[in-house]
Amino acid sequence: MKPEDEDLTRRAIAGEREALALVWERERSWLTALVWSRCLDRELARDLIQEGALILVDRIAELREPAALRGWLKRSLLNRLNDELRRRLRSPEAASPVDPQFLSAPPVVADDGIWAQALAELPVDLREPMVLRGIDGLGIQEIAEILELPITTVETRLVRARRNLRERVDRMRALEDGGRRTCGDGR
Amino acid sequence: MTEELDLLMERALAGELDGAGWDLIEAKARLAPETLRRFFDLARDRAELQRLVGPVLDDARGAALPSARRRAPLARVAAVAALFLIALGLGFLQGRGGRPEPTAPQGDRLAAGEHLARYLEQGREEGSVLYELPIEVVEARGEEKGVGIDVFYLRRILERRRSEEVLTLERDELGRPYGRLVVAGELPRERSF
Numbered sequence: 492m493k494p495e496d497e498d499l500t501r502r503a504i505a506g507e508r509e510a511l512a513l514v515w516e517r518e519r520s521w522l523t524a525l526v527w528s529r530c531l532d533r534e535l536a537r538d539l540i541q542e543g544a545l546i547l548v549d550r551i552a553e554l555r556e557p558a559a560l561r562g563w564l565k566r567s568l569l570n571r572l573n574d575e576l577r578r579r580l581r582s583p584e585a586a587s588p589v590d591p592q593f594l595s596a597p598p599v600v601a602d603d604g605i606w607a608q609a610l611a612e613l614p615v616d617l618r619e620p621m622v623l624r625g626i627d628g629l630g631i632q633e634i635a636e637i638l639e640l641p642i643t644t645v646e647t648r649l650v651r652a653r654r655n656l657r658e659r660v661d662r663m664r665a666l667e668d669g670g671r672r673t674c675g676d677g678r
Numbered sequence: 679m680t681e682e683l684d685l686l687m688e689r690a691l692a693g694e695l696d697g698a699g700w701d702l703i704e705a706k707a708r709l710a711p712e713t714l715r716r717f718f719d720l721a722r723d724r725a726e727l728q729r730l731v732g733p734v735l736d737d738a739r740g741a742a743l744p745s746a747r748r749r750a751p752l753a754r755v756a757a758v759a760a761l762f763l764i765a766l767g768l769g770f771l772q773g774r775g776g777r778p779e780p781t782a783p784q785g786d787r788l789a790a791g792e793h794l795a796r797y798l799e800q801g802r803e804e805g806s807v808l809y810e811l812p813i814e815v816v817e818a819r820g821e822e823k824g825v826g827i828d829v830f831y832l833r834r835i836l837e838r839r840r841s842e843e844v845l846t847l848e849r850d851e852l853g854r855p856y857g858r859l860v861v862a863g864e865l866p867r868e869r870s871f
Contacts, residue, residue, distance in 0.1 A: 515743045523738035524731060533734060540741040542849075548744055550851060606726040625724075625731035630694060650684045653723055660723075 492558050492636065500557035515547055518564060520626055521637055526568055528622035531611055535575065543568050561637055605667075609659035617652035620645050683713065687720050744864075794833075801837065809836040 492500070496517065502510035522543055527536040546567050554560060610618060623634045635645045686703055689695040695703075707713040788796075801807025811834035818829045845857035 512743050519741050520735050520738045523734055523741065527731075527734045533737060536734060537737045537741070540738060541744075544741055544743050545848070546851075607730055610727070610730060621727065622731055624692070625727040626735065627728075630692070631689075646685050646688075647681070649688055650681050653684065653688070653720060656723060657719055 492561070497557040500554075500560050504551055504554050504557065506552065511548070511551065514551075514560070515544060518547075518561065519543070521623055521629060521633075522564055522568060524622050524626055525565065525619065525637065526572055528619045529569065529572055529615060530576065531607075535572070539568055539571055539575070542571055562639060565637065605660055605663040609656050609663065612659055613652060613655055617648055617655060620648045621652040621656070624649060684716075684720075687717050690717075691721055691724050798835070801835075806837050806839060807835060808838055810834070811836060 499510050499517075500514055503514045519540060523536055523540045526539050527533065530536060543564060547564065551560075554563060610621070613621065619638060620634055623629055623637065624631075631642055631645055631649075635642045638645060640648075683703070683706055686695065686699050689699060690703060703713070703717070707717075798807050798810060814832045814834060816830045816832060818827050821828050844860050846860055847855055848858050849855055
């Protein structure tokens, strides 16, 4: 964290409302992206980020070190996310078959195509830095700080993630093309 | 293609590369033309990723910081009690017209679906019923005799009722639920649907 960022966080911890609002503006993008990279569920990420705002308002005074802010926010929200995902796994609707008469209802999740599918198939440890890299202005050093990893590890994971993603996209495209050709041959 | 070159291109696309780095990429591209292809692929991957992450970041920008919560114990008890009363009130309204009856019509008795249709129609006329949203299936399981399938679902009706006070259900730092009184000024005035 840069010295000016630490100073702002210190003022927010001391109860300065304006500083708190600026801290939140600074932190909310990566926090939302990180939660989303774990669950790939926009609605859930949106709910949790609101909880993150509440946690910040209610409990920032408990922080002793400004440098601990990001780790604290991250752990608070990822714990909440894990609780929610566990709750969903236990709920009866998790693996419920669907009556055909309801199939005409609009899909809950929009189809973003093969890129979204390829991203969803990436292992989480590769997907996290990849998604964070999608935020303009967030450098590798900051990503390393957020993920609490050495810079070299983040760089290696990014390279592996891009290669992995590219291979998956190419493979899905090849499958799609193969399917189209097969359909065309049958005509 | 080396990992080092991939890293250089990664930094180049993020605008983090210095002149020497660009020179290195150019030199590599002269020796191996497939470098340019790789650069193009990386640029495209980056653009696609930003397209996917963009709406999530829009959501983040919409997450405003709430005002500090007041949690006087007495107020919390009163709020939970009020929530309970609201729940009772809604249950009463549903029982009066919104809950489908599981039995078939007998004689002059109306079927559950007809009750519901009347409720919706009258609600629309009075302005309390706005939309009926698609049904949400909760569970489907085999019927006991093995003849059919029992489908459990939620009917979702968007209704409006003007109130001077509303409560939101929130959780404290220990995860315990409590109702928080919301004042009108805290809520957005623009329509979201």
